[in-house]
Amino acid sequence: MARRTPPDRRDSILSAAREIFAANGFAGARMEDVAKRVGISKATLYLQFADKQALFRELIDWLIETSLPDAFPLTLADASASERLAIFAQEAAGKLADDDVAFLPRLVIGESGNFPELAKAWHDVAVSRVLTLIEGLVQQGIDRGEFRAVDPYLAARSVAGPLVLGVLWNTIFAPVGAEPMSLAALARSHVDILLHGLLQGETA
Amino acid sequence: MARRTPPDRRDSILSAAREIFAANGFAGARMEDVAKRVGISKATLYLQFADKQALFRELIDWLIETSLPDAFPLTLADASASERLAIFAQEAAGKLADDDVAFLPRLVIGESGNFPELAKAWHDVAVSRVLTLIEGLVQQGIDRGEFRAVDPYLAARSVAGPLVLGVLWNTIFAPVGAEPMSLAALARSHVDILLHGLLQGETA
Amino acid sequence: MARRTPPDRRDSILSAAREIFAANGFAGARMEDVAKRVGISKATLYLQFADKQALFRELIDWLIETSLPDAFPLTLADASASERLAIFAQEAAGKLADDDVAFLPRLVIGESGNFPELAKAWHDVAVSRVLTLIEGLVQQGIDRGEFRAVDPYLAARSVAGPLVLGVLWNTIFAPVGAEPMSLAALARSHVDILLHGLLQGETA
Amino acid sequence: MARRTPPDRRDSILSAAREIFAANGFAGARMEDVAKRVGISKATLYLQFADKQALFRELIDWLIETSLPDAFPLTLADASASERLAIFAQEAAGKLADDDVAFLPRLVIGESGNFPELAKAWHDVAVSRVLTLIEGLVQQGIDRGEFRAVDPYLAARSVAGPLVLGVLWNTIFAPVGAEPMSLAALARSHVDILLHGLLQGETA
DNA sequence: CATGAATGAGACTTCATTCAT
DNA sequence: TATGAATGAAGTCTCATTCAT
Numbered sequence: 001m002a003r004r005t006p007p008d009r010r011d012s013i014l015s016a017a018r019e020i021f022a023a024n025g026f027a028g029a030r031m032e033d034v035a036k037r038v039g040i041s042k043a044t045l046y047l048q049f050a051d052k053q054a055l056f057r058e059l060i061d062w063l064i065e066t067s068l069p070d071a072f073p074l075t076l077a078d079a080s081a082s083e084r085l086a087i088f089a090q091e092a093a094g095k096l097a098d099d100d101v102a103f104l105p106r107l108v109i110g111e112s113g114n115f116p117e118l119a120k121a122w123h124d125v126a127v128s129r130v131l132t133l134i135e136g137l138v139q140q141g142i143d144r145g146e147f148r149a150v151d152p153y154l155a156a157r158s159v160a161g162p163l164v165l166g167v168l169w170n171t172i173f174a175p176v177g178a179e180p181m182s183l184a185a186l187a188r189s190h191v192d193i194l195l196h197g198l199l200q201g202e203t204a
Numbered sequence: 205m206a207r208r209t210p211p212d213r214r215d216s217i218l219s220a221a222r223e224i225f226a227a228n229g230f231a232g233a234r235m236e237d238v239a240k241r242v243g244i245s246k247a248t249l250y251l252q253f254a255d256k257q258a259l260f261r262e263l264i265d266w267l268i269e270t271s272l273p274d275a276f277p278l279t280l281a282d283a284s285a286s287e288r289l290a291i292f293a294q295e296a297a298g299k300l301a302d303d304d305v306a307f308l309p310r311l312v313i314g315e316s317g318n319f320p321e322l323a324k325a326w327h328d329v330a331v332s333r334v335l336t337l338i339e340g341l342v343q344q345g346i347d348r349g350e351f352r353a354v355d356p357y358l359a360a361r362s363v364a365g366p367l368v369l370g371v372l373w374n375t376i377f378a379p380v381g382a383e384p385m386s387l388a389a390l391a392r393s394h395v396d397i398l399l400h401g402l403l404q405g406e407t408a
Numbered sequence: 409m410a411r412r413t414p415p416d417r418r419d420s421i422l423s424a425a426r427e428i429f430a431a432n433g434f435a436g437a438r439m440e441d442v443a444k445r446v447g448i449s450k451a452t453l454y455l456q457f458a459d460k461q462a463l464f465r466e467l468i469d470w471l472i473e474t475s476l477p478d479a480f481p482l483t484l485a486d487a488s489a490s491e492r493l494a495i496f497a498q499e500a501a502g503k504l505a506d507d508d509v510a511f512l513p514r515l516v517i518g519e520s521g522n523f524p525e526l527a528k529a530w531h532d533v534a535v536s537r538v539l540t541l542i543e544g545l546v547q548q549g550i551d552r553g554e555f556r557a558v559d560p561y562l563a564a565r566s567v568a569g570p571l572v573l574g575v576l577w578n579t580i581f582a583p584v585g586a587e588p589m590s591l592a593a594l595a596r597s598h599v600d601i602l603l604h605g606l607l608q609g610e611t612a
Numbered sequence: 613m614a615r616r617t618p619p620d621r622r623d624s625i626l627s628a629a630r631e632i633f634a635a636n637g638f639a640g641a642r643m644e645d646v647a648k649r650v651g652i653s654k655a656t657l658y659l660q661f662a663d664k665q666a667l668f669r670e671l672i673d674w675l676i677e678t679s680l681p682d683a684f685p686l687t688l689a690d691a692s693a694s695e696r697l698a699i700f701a702q703e704a705a706g707k708l709a710d711d712d713v714a715f716l717p718r719l720v721i722g723e724s725g726n727f728p729e730l731a732k733a734w735h736d737v738a739v740s741r742v743l744t745l746i747e748g749l750v751q752q753g754i755d756r757g758e759f760r761a762v763d764p765y766l767a768a769r770s771v772a773g774p775l776v777l778g779v780l781w782n783t784i785f786a787p788v789g790a791e792p793m794s795l796a797a798l799a800r801s802h803v804d805i806l807l808h809g810l811l812q813g814e815t816a
Numbered sequence: 817c818a819t820g821a822a823t824g825a826g827a828c829t830t831c832a833t834t835c836a837t
Numbered sequence: 838t839a840t841g842a843a844t845g846a847a848g849t850c851t852c853a854t855t856c857a858t
Contacts, residue, residue, distance in 0.1 A: 009842095023317045027231030031828065041844045046829065082403065110314020112376045113227045120380040127377070138402075147402045154393035155402070157373075157385070161366030161394075168368070169361075172316045173331070176324040181361070189358035190365075197401025198342070198351045198359070199286070235853060245819045247855080256853065431725050435639030439832060449840045451834080460832065490811065518722020520784045521635045528788040535785070546810070555810045562801035563810070565781075565793070569774030569802075576776070577769075580724045581739070584732040589769070597766035598773075605809025606750070606759045606767070607694065621821095643849065653823045658850065819858085827851080834843085 010048055013038050017059045022103045026056050026111050060108065060118050064125050067101040081141030085159070086191045088137060092130075092160075093187035096167045105164070106171050131156045162190045217242050217252055221263045226307040230260055230315050260315075264322050267308055268329045285345030289363070290395045292341060296334070296364075297391035300371045309368070310375050335360045366394045421446050421456055425467045430511040434464055434519050464519075468526050471512050472533045489549030490603055493567070496545065497599045500538070500568075501591035504575045513572070514579050539564045570598045622660055624650050629671045634715040638668050638723050668723075672730050675716050676737050693753030697771070698803045700749060704742070704772075705799035708779045717776070718783050743768045774802045 016037035020029045031052055035042045049055040079087070095101060104122070112119035134156035141147030166186045174180040220241035224233045235256055239246045253259040283291070299305060308326070316323035338360035345351030370390045378384040424445035428437045439460055443450045457463040487495070503509060512530075520527035542564035549555030574594045582588040628649035632641045643664055647654045661667040691699070707713060716734075724731035746768035753759030778798045786792040 025229055025231055025314060025317060027229060028318055030826090042828085043830080043844050044842075047842070052828070085402075106313055106316070109310055109372065109376055110229060110317075112310065112379075113229065113314075114232055116380045119376050123377045123380065123382055128382075141402065145404060148400070148404050150397060150402065151393055154390055155397060157366045157369055157390055158394045158397050161364075161369035162361045163365070164372070165361055165365035165368045168313065172313055172323050173327045175316075176320045176327065178327055178332075186358055186361055189355055190362045193354060193359060193362050193401075194397060195401050195403050196352070197397075197399050197403075198289075198345065198354065199399050199401075200350060200352050234851090246853085247819050247821095248817080250854070251817070433637055433639060433722060433725065435637060436726055438830090450832085451840050451842095452838080454833070455838070493810075514721055514724065517718055517780065517784055518637060518725075520718065520787075521637060521722075522640055524788045527784050531785045531788065531790055536790075549810065554812060556808070556812050558805060558810065559801055562798055563805060565774045565777055565798055566802045566805050569772075569777035570769045571773070572777045572780070573769055573773035576721065580721055580731050581735045583724075584728045584735065586735055586740075594766055594769055597763055598770045601762060601767060601770050601806060601809075603809050603811050604760070605805075605807050605811075606697075606753065606762065607807050607809075608758060608760050642847090654849085655823050655851080656821080659821070664849070819856105821857090822855080823852100824854090825852095827849105829849080830847085831844100832847105833845090835840105836842090837840085 009040075013040075013045065013048055013055075014059050014062050017055055018063065018100075018103075021056060021059060022107055025107075026052075026114060031055075056111075056115070057118065060104075060115075060121065063101075063104045063107075064122060067095070067098075067104065067126075081137060081144060081146045082195055084137055085141070085195070086188075088134070089159070089163070089187040089191045090184065092163055093166075093183035096163060097170075097183045102167050102171050105167060131160060134159050159190075159194060162186055214252060217244075217249065217259075218263050218266045221259055222267065222304075222307075225260060225263060226311055229311070230256075230318060235259075260319070261321075264312070264325065267305075268325065270304075285341060285348060285350045286399055288341055289345070289399070290392075292338070293363070293367070293391040293395045294388065296367055297370075297387035300367060301374075301387045306371055306375050309371060335364060338363050363394075363398060366390055418456060421448075421453065421463075422467050422470045425463055426471065426508075426511075429464060429467060430515055433515070434460075434522060439463075464523070465526075468516070468523075468529065471509075472529065474508075489545060489552060489554045492545055493549070493603070494596075494599045496542070497567070497571070497595040498592065500571055501574075501595035504571060505578075505591045510575055510579050513575060539568060542567050567598075567602060570594055621652075625652075625657065625660055625667075626671050626674050629667055630675065630712075630715075633668060633671060634719055637719075638664075638726060643667075668727070669730070672716075672720065672727075672733065675713075675719075676734060678712070693749060693756060693758045694807055696749055697753070697807070698800075700746070701771070701775070701799040701803045702796065704775055705778075705795035708775060709782075709795045714779050714783050717779060743772060746771050771802075771806060774798055 013034065017029075017034050020034045020037060023029075024033075029052075031045055032042055034055070035045045038045075045055070049058065108118050108122045135152045138147060138150070138152040138155045138159070142149055142152070163183065163186070166181050166183045169178065169181050170183070217238065221233075221238050224238045224241065227233075228237075233256075235249060236246050238259070239249045242249075249259070253262065312322050312326045339356040342351060342354070342356040342359045342363070346353055346356065367387065367390070370385050370387045373382065373385050374387070421442065425437075425442050428442045428445065431437075432441075437460075439453060440450055442463070443453045446453075453463070457466065516526050516530045543560045546555060546558070546560040546563045546567070550557055550560065571591065571594070574589050574591045577586065577589050578591070625646065629641075629646050632646045632649065635641075641664075643657055644654055646667070647657045650657075657667070661670065720730050720734045747764040750759060750762070750764040750767045750771070754761055754764065775795065775798070778793050778795045781790065781793050782795070
């Protein structure tokens with residue numbers, strides 16, 4: 001059941017590493033704990049990963065690959081910008097609610113001081129991409145006369161910000177007693193506010 | 205509270221500790237580096253702080269005390285809810301742009317796994333407070349008939365989210381090559397969108 | 409002595425082991441490197457040799473057997489002692505110039521602390537034999553009235569020493585930039601000096 | 613008796629290291645054993661030496677410095693070349709008989725594969741110097757018409773070789789049962805042979 | 817008070833050796 | 838016979854923490 005399956009073995013190690021690193025950070029994590037969680041010996045770990053840093057780096061890469069790649073191909077739709085924004089937000093909320101993804105931000109944020117490259121990779125591969133996608137969405141809305149002529153760059157941050165906050169909330173504060181937040185509800189409310197504004201008179 | 209040693213000494217240690225912990229996280233920080241940065245010996249460090257955890261905990265307390273306490277007493281104003289929201293956002297952006305504050309999120313996020321109490325303290329003392337303040341602000345707007353009847357809890361997240369994103373952006377991504385973000389500009393744009401919405405026709 | 413595996417296999421392992429051990433010493437050599445050089449797996453190595461020490465010991469035996477056995481059968485000649493000394497020196501220089509032999513001294517010298525038996529084997533099988541042979545040669549010269557009545561034991565060291573120095577020189581110093589030494593030239597010069605002395609007037 | 617004496621401490625470590633490295637070679641030596649022999653903890657070792665290699669390198673340097681520097685200033689004498697050669701050989705034999713010096717060759721020879729720099733240092737600082745000194749001595753003898761016109765470079769090897777052999781003999785073979793060799797006796801015999809030659813008739 | 821010196825405990829990493837296939 | 842995979846044991850190195858001065 002566990003002899004000759006290099007790919008499985010590798011994934012199971014990465015999976016265990018995710019938990020250990022997520023719980024303790026890079027410096028605080030112990031290789032022995034990772035091994036123990038996989039049910040192998042430390043030495044076997046080193047058969048697959050050159051050292052602790054390699055394991056950590058490949059873990060992050062794996063997480064980024066695993067979680068973001070096929071993200072949001074929905075952009076295609078020829079619905080209205082409003083609808084597409086709403087759909088995007090729902091999809092994003094759904095993805096970010098996945099625990100396998102949610103702790104990546106914490107990990108990368110926490111270790112960005114020690115591993116700047118990881119921050120860069122996460123930025124390039126995931127964050128920047130998503131923000132650019134949102135920018136495009138906003139820009140499209142403006143071009144179609146559907147949205148006001150706001151700054152797409154900043155607007156994209158307005159769109160994404162609350163979701164980031166929500167993810168971190170659930171990752172950081174929920175474990176210490178705060179009420180977990182429904183990303184879906186947050187997304188719905190946020191899109192509503194974004195589109196229609198807070199002001200009373202403004203809504204037709 | 206500090207005995208014979210001038211409080212200066214204590215503060216200079218905490219200040220040094222801030223830099224070291226911010227740069228390396230708790231586990232990655234070395235007591236010797238803290239001592240070296242202050243210009244004292246490791247042993248002297250232990251004269252002031254029982255151990256590494258004590259230093260870290262007192263650091264966090266000190267940071268929260270130092271940075272958050274006088275936060276946003278502005279709530280007083282009896283201007284319109286819109287105006288007060290705008291003012292709040294500007295003030296918040298200003299405070300969060302301060303480097304002495306900006307790295308705190310990263311630190312807490314990174315160490316929340318090992319130090320749940322930090323997450324809790326930060327939540328209780330800082331985050332929760334500010335969000336509650338925003339909720340009150342929104343609620344007031346609704347009560348006055350100025351804002352639509354949105355969910356104040358979620359709306360508060362809509363307000364704060366982009367600022368959080370902005371701070372993290374400048375903390376995490378700017379150091380690895382991303383263009384730093386102007387929190388003031390972000391706040392301005394965000395409040396505009398929040399109040400008036402993105403939709404074209406909606407603005408009077 | 410080797411079963412199904414052709415002796416070639418055994419020899420090729422020993423040959424690879426020679427290079428690895430010669431380059432790194434016993435403790436520094438890795439079984440994996442030996443296996444890799446042969447092109448087999450570590451496990452297969454253990455099919456032929458019980459463990460690392462066994463491999464090393466058999467290697468030394470093999471080297472001694474391989475290199476020394478047929479050494480200097482020339483002693484027979486019934487030429488003059490001078491001639492025989494000269495011939496011996498030339499032959500020895502020739503043999504010692506062979507790289508397959510030259511590194512043996514270094515190996516044994518380096519590991520004599522950890523493997524006293526090696527030192528003993530080398531002494532018994534090789535060094536002692538050669539020195540005894542030289543002693544006999546000198547003694548013969550004395551007996552025939554050809555040589556002065558020197559101490560044959562010490563004289564044998566006088567004969568052999570420079571060749572040893574030469575071998576070590578080429579093994580130790582030449583690789584780090586020193587000019588390699590011609591053992592043949594050294595032997596020729598040395599025999600000349602040994603026979604005729606350095607002093608001017610002494611030569612007829 | 614052992615608190616605040618950095619230089620003593622350092623020397624006592626090097627002295628212990630000498631024994632451990634001499635007995636086991638670089639790879640075979642354990643830092644813990646060195647520490648144990650000094651009577652300190654492993655960590656204290658690392659207070660003085662960055663790592664195992666640093667300890668080893670500094671040990672070799674220390675040995676070379678300690679043993680060779682003031683070597684053979686005797687060159688001054690204005691005695692005959694023969695006398696000076698004899699004196700040199702006696703002095704050299706005396707120095708080389710010192711156990712603190714005698715194992716250096718073994719150590720460097722054994723590790724020359726892993727630490728080429730050591731071989732180079734030993735060559736440059738010790739071996740090359742002594743050989744050059746002998747060359748000068750021979751050349752002087754030739755210039756004065758006292759010696760025959762031999763090749764000084766090769767003659768120097770003829771002079772030094774047996775002493776090297778003797779040292780290695782006592783280092784390598786004596787510990788495994790061979791009769792130790794008197795370097796003084798060897799030197800005396802060797803100089804006699806070198807000067808007067810082996811041949812009977814040649815001596816006036 | 818201040819500190820240089822010392823160390824115990826622990827973490828990473830390596831490698832000879834074994835075993836199921 | 839051959840080997841890929843696995844690991845126990847060991848060794849290097851680090852660092853929070855203590856203590857004598």
